[in-house]
Amino acid sequence: MTRPAQLTLTALPDIPLIQPGDDLAAIILNSLAACGLRLEVGDVVVVAQKIVSKSEGRAVKLSEVKPSPRAIELAEAAQKAPGFVEVVLSESREVMRVRPGTLIVEHRLGFVCANAGVDRSNVAPHDDEEWLLRLPEDPDSSCARLREQLRSATGVEVGVIVNDSHGRAWRNGTVGVALGAAGVPGLLDLRGHPDLFDYALQVTQVGLADEIAAAASLLMGQADEGQPVIHVRGVPYSLRDGNARELIRPKELDLFR
Amino acid sequence: MTRPAQLTLTALPDIPLIQPGDDLAAIILNSLAACGLRLEVGDVVVVAQKIVSKSEGRAVKLSEVKPSPRAIELAEAAQKAPGFVEVVLSESREVMRVRPGTLIVEHRLGFVCANAGVDRSNVAPHDDEEWLLRLPEDPDSSCARLREQLRSATGVEVGVIVNDSHGRAWRNGTVGVALGAAGVPGLLDLRGHPDLFDYALQVTQVGLADEIAAAASLLMGQADEGQPVIHVRGVPYSLRDGNARELIRPKELDLFR
Numbered sequence: 455m456t457r458p459a460q461l462t463l464t465a466l467p468d469i470p471l472i473q474p475g476d477d478l479a480a481i482i483l484n485s486l487a488a489c490g491l492r493l494e495v496g497d498v499v500v501v502a503q504k505i506v507s508k509s510e511g512r513a514v515k516l517s518e519v520k521p522s523p524r525a526i527e528l529a530e531a532a533q534k535a536p537g538f539v540e541v542v543l544s545e546s547r548e549v550m551r552v553r554p555g556t557l558i559v560e561h562r563l564g565f566v567c568a569n570a571g572v573d574r575s576n577v578a579p580h581d582d583e584e585w586l587l588r589l590p591e592d593p594d595s596s597c598a599r600l601r602e603q604l605r606s607a608t609g610v611e612v613g614v615i616v617n618d619s620h621g622r623a624w625r626n627g628t629v630g631v632a633l634g635a636a637g638v639p640g641l642l643d644l645r646g647h648p649d650l651f652d653y654a655l656q657v658t659q660v661g662l663a664d665e666i667a668a669a670a671s672l673l674m675g676q677a678d679e680g681q682p683v684i685h686v687r688g689v690p691y692s693l694r695d696g697n698a699r700e701l702i703r704p705k706e707l708d709l710f711r
Numbered sequence: 712m713t714r715p716a717q718l719t720l721t722a723l724p725d726i727p728l729i730q731p732g733d734d735l736a737a738i739i740l741n742s743l744a745a746c747g748l749r750l751e752v753g754d755v756v757v758v759a760q761k762i763v764s765k766s767e768g769r770a771v772k773l774s775e776v777k778p779s780p781r782a783i784e785l786a787e788a789a790q791k792a793p794g795f796v797e798v799v800l801s802e803s804r805e806v807m808r809v810r811p812g813t814l815i816v817e818h819r820l821g822f823v824c825a826n827a828g829v830d831r832s833n834v835a836p837h838d839d840e841e842w843l844l845r846l847p848e849d850p851d852s853s854c855a856r857l858r859e860q861l862r863s864a865t866g867v868e869v870g871v872i873v874n875d876s877h878g879r880a881w882r883n884g885t886v887g888v889a890l891g892a893a894g895v896p897g898l899l900d901l902r903g904h905p906d907l908f909d910y911a912l913q914v915t916q917v918g919l920a921d922e923i924a925a926a927a928s929l930l931m932g933q934a935d936e937g938q939p940v941i942h943v944r945g946v947p948y949s950l951r952d953g954n955a956r957e958l959i960r961p962k963e964l965d966l967f968r
Contacts, residue, residue, distance in 0.1 A: 465715050565881075627897070642884070702881075
């Protein structure tokens, strides 16, 4: 019987609700142990942005935000609370489009996304305050830290990705993308690799970390944060160090801005 | 020990080089048997566009294409053969951007993609002719036919997706997307589902078939067509019938056209 190539994603069980200051590496290692998984070289751990942001204390109270005149003005067009828009602006380089419910912005890290990734859902239970959760300060660094903590505890170098769900131009629906990465290439460069009949490949760079992020997102589900950490085994490429900045197309090279 | 949720992708082994008229369902069933996999309800089979297109006879000889004056004119800006541009135009509704090496078009099926998905690589071995491979005539129908053939042979209703790798606005690198789907929703609608603390979800629709397509693309690899069929088990949603047209954002609702 032929032994086929497999890619296996496992949703790590029993990840608790994350609070500021929580040690994600320890929580992940506990969960891996609980389901009998040992990290191996080439594995990738994908962590949902929400729990990284929470552990890093990236939530702010809406009632404590003082909106600027520009936020108040944009809030009307976006039909959002001025304080929400203020936090979005504080996380953005540029507002690209405004429509009811959404500001499409260039995030300060370069991503084009809705509302700068600021989210008011799921922040705290039994709390009448409205909290706004911002993306991690520097998701590539969050991944590098987590990778180092996992290496330090296990001796194994794995890839780490922080993912989130983003909308897209031209297509309906969100898909998982990599906000941060460490120990795994953002982009896989196939330029110059021959294809089956030695033609030059027309498709030259694959968004590897984004494909892993999308696969993990599929298993995470979307409606709560029950499964915010996914273990991935079998990525059919040698992992090298890398980051998610590779995935950001420079504004001046983008034909659709 | 906690039994975690898993998503398992298997690259079906020993898929032969596909020729026009080949019976993909029979080839897939042979390969499933060879690696001891039996289809189950909820499984999804993802098939690379190239082999679907080849089996459907969608290749044309470059030397037999007669370029129009418009193709000759665009070919200069795109630095491509006029015959290639002619085939791209014949597959497109609208040319959106032209740059050296690439025409970004709206494909007649609504996808925004490079060169209308027309590809000159991998078409035929030991052949001095240049062949151009077009996308399937109707990828949703290709999926529906394949799904019905698999059901007829096994009694099991699975989801079928035809995927391809597309470039994107704003981000570098290609990712797998669904060109066609049957027995699996293109979009998963989460509007109204409560999240963990009963906030309304801001992210409302997930590009489910695209996330499955991206996951499969990761395992297919890109540099040849050695692994063009991926079996997916463990998609954590009830499959319903659906198609890839759900994923196409109507032009008038797209903020980035």
